[in-house]
Amino acid sequence: MEHFHKGRPEIIQIFSPESQKCDSAHKAMDRDKLRGLLFDAARSYSRAVIHAQQGKGHDRTLSALLYIVPKDEHLPEFFADPVYDFSRPSWVMTGSTNIAYQEAGFVLHQPKSVWVQYRVGDRGALFSVVANKGKGGFFVECLERAAKVVEDLLNNL
Numbered sequence: 001m002e003h004f005h006k007g008r009p010e011i012i013q014i015f016s017p018e019s020q021k022c023d024s025a026h027k028a029m030d031r032d033k034l035r036g037l038l039f040d041a042a043r044s045y046s047r048a049v050i051h052a053q054q055g056k057g058h059d060r061t062l063s064a065l066l067y068i069v070p071k072d073e074h075l076p077e078f079f080a081d082p083v084y085d086f087s088r089p090s091w092v093m094t095g096s097t098n099i100a101y102q103e104a105g106f107v108l109h110q111p112k113s114v115w116v117q118y119r120v121g122d123r124g125a126l127f128s129v130v131a132n133k134g135k136g137g138f139f140v141e142c143l144e145r146a147a148k149v150v151e152d153l154l155n156n157l
Contacts, residue, residue, distance in 0.1 A: 010057030018044040035153045114139050 022037040051057055062084070069075055078084060114136065118127040127143060129136045 010052035011059040012048045012052050014045055016044040038153055
């Protein structure tokens, strides 16, 4: 329940159905269709950020509800729902705060998770990736490849 002490920072899930469609799109797909999927995914993420800022997020509330279910009780059916299950565990968590902090801390609850801090500007983006067990380098390589694809899609409007 510590999530609710003095406010509630919200976790923003980035794996929406829109981002899944964009991620799984074939490279040979028509560029306009691929660009449309990218914009749909970006709008979905923007909506999630706005909802979290307005206190309409749900991740922390669901995590708290799951936490208070006694170990010997059956979980409510909701926690077996495919839509809920799709968002678990939180493989990628993001934040758009200033990545120039000299000191910050957090815990990756899932050993395979990554934490991505980013800042987007007019001339590009900066990002920082933290992962357990040396997986960060692979994720950075994936981000760099994805950035080139996005840059190409946006430069050829």
